[in-house]
Amino acid sequence: MLIEARKLRKYFSLGHGKQVHAVDDVSLGIAEHEVLGLVGESGSGKTTFGKTLIGLYDKTGGQVVYRDRELPQRYQAQDYKRQASEIQMIFQDPYSSLNPRMTIQEIIAEGLLIRDGGNLGSVRDKVVYWLERVGLHGDHLSRYPHEFSGGQRQRVGIARALIVEPKLLICDEPISALDVSVQAQVVKLLGELKQSLGLAMLFIAHDLSMVRYVSDRMAVMYLGSLVEVGPADAVYFSPQHPYTKMLISSNPEPDPVHERQRKDVIVSGEIPSPVNLQPGCRFAGRCPLVEPHCRLETPMLRTVAANHLAACHLL
């Protein structure tokens, strides 16, 4: 495993003894050159997991091991600097992820300048190379972020992250703020870069078919905990956990014939509040197959097929 989270936990304090269980005992690893898709509803803790994994949030509990070395519990500036050439991230919102006061050249060169020193002139060639590699023009160098569209900004974000040649890239919903035609371009670009650079990626998204398309493995989160993980096609085509079934059935199928034949899993209700959770299966309140002991005992992940795990008492 390149990076592995072991019982990673992140709670946010709301004061008055209340805590949001954003990520609760999640154990998940990413192998070298592997793309792991992480899906779940809004508020399921996908992004928090990604950010806690690489130290943008302090861990409440558990550990993260990167290449057999345990990463710090609480990051200082030097810790980020040490891992800068290993782990990078691209962000969900292409509008807030670029400093509006900096030119594209300054934004992309930032990582190199922080790591190696030097000035803009000395890294110019490399910046131009990456700018063209992500599909922008060399003459965009001195422009400002507001002159670009969302897709172009996302490309700038990708160039900024990859110029330091990391081994692991966290993609936090990189396409959810883009329109559909641009989504395909960005996903294609990420796929190409992954192939040529040998990147490992954590691809966080809620578009299931897109995640299936880009990922080797797929993990499903619900209310801060992992409910199912396995090979992308296995999870997509034979989901085991009732929540995964619901997610996949809610995902529209492009083929109308296939769409009509699909069985609908109707699940009512919304994701409950993750404040001060009680023991028991977190999905119990919405699960159509719920049994009394689901509400008492927290289910553990268990193997249901080769490399395919799910956390449900009924399996």
Next chain:
Amino acid sequence: MNSYEPAAHEFASVARQPGLLTLTRPSQSYWQDAWLRLKKNKRALASLYLIIALLLMTLLGPWLWHQDPTLQDLDVISQPPSFGDTALVVADPGLWAGVTADTATLVPADPDGKLVLTATARIQTVGAATTQYVRVSWDSVPGAAFYLVYRNDHAPESGEDLGLPLGQTLAAAELSFEDRLQLREQDYWYTVIASDEIREATSFTTERIHVQRAITATQARERLLPAPLGATVALQSHPFGTDSLGRDLFARIIEGARVSLFIGIVAPFLFVLLGTIYGGISGYFGGTVDAVMMRVTDFLIALPFLLFMILFRIGFGIGPGESGIFPMLLALVLLRWEDPARLVRGQVLQIREEAFVQAARLLGAQPLYLIFRHMIPNTIGPLLVNLTFSIPMAIFTEAFLSFIGMGVAPPTPSWGSMSNDGLKSMLSSPHELLFPAIFISLTVLAFNLLGDGLRDALDSRMRSRE
């Protein structure tokens, strides 16, 4: 209905032709863009020019307008605005012997009271009648013991309407009077009434005398206007008039602008700087540090400014009526930094969580780099707007404090203290209040409009991010 079957060739990709259509415009930085927006806002631009003009007036004024703001000229007390006035140079008044009649020719007073006093035959001026002095003499009246002299600024309509009683002569032989009482350039009606020991004459003579503007030879020498006696010299113009001590109001407004703008610009700069540092620390560290620091600012709001201003004055040993610019500055800086501190703290808290700051963290940025490269440049816009709005507030505070006598003290002029001086003679010479008040209002208005324009110019970028 025929169904349309697209052929493969219709979807052939078009090769990119270099240089076929490239629409480009020069890239605009944040400040260039803000300047363009500000230029479109006519009110803000006019305000900017007005502020620049005010600053130039303050800095270059004393070189261009040579009048001494402290020079008192009692000849031109509370004079309304004047341009290109001229004056006659006359001899210094000195001691005037006056006109005396030969005692032998005088008819003494009649002890029986039978002799009816008549009006004097004529009144005449001795020498030129000028604003320095008017010397009148008259013919003797039989039976008069002394004479009363009156002056009026219009033709008397009756014996009750003679105007100002200037004085009376001490003897029957004294047939002249020298008037040096606040003469202005205008017509005066002088009346001489004869009187014996018992009663005044019932008839009198009135003479209209035109008084000419004049300065004495000594005054001319002092003002470096060397001219022979009887020559006409050009006087200083007073475009804004003069105050109650005859000081040039325009020169005083220029001088007063220094105090007003000094307080108005230095105090906001200092308290915005203090607030930025405080708010930046509070926002960057967050958590408990932030909570404690923000409670301190909450406490600060509760402190009454005026009370502290008075306490500082006492603390520095400055009594009533003494100049206290420093305590005013100190009170402003110590009690007004809470607003920019809150602003910066909010901005930093917000920017700290922005994705571009997290990205820079992941790239290994040190805290100082984050603060100076990412946080401050993104805070400077709102901060500039805050500064621009703080300036009129400080100017107004200074004017107010000087107006109530807590700020600068005479002879240093400030717009506030000048307004206070002018208030006393508001009805008789309104220009003394009007000009300083106009300058306070214009400056405060200009800074406020500029602040409005800046906010729009800088904020619109924030809006266009969506």
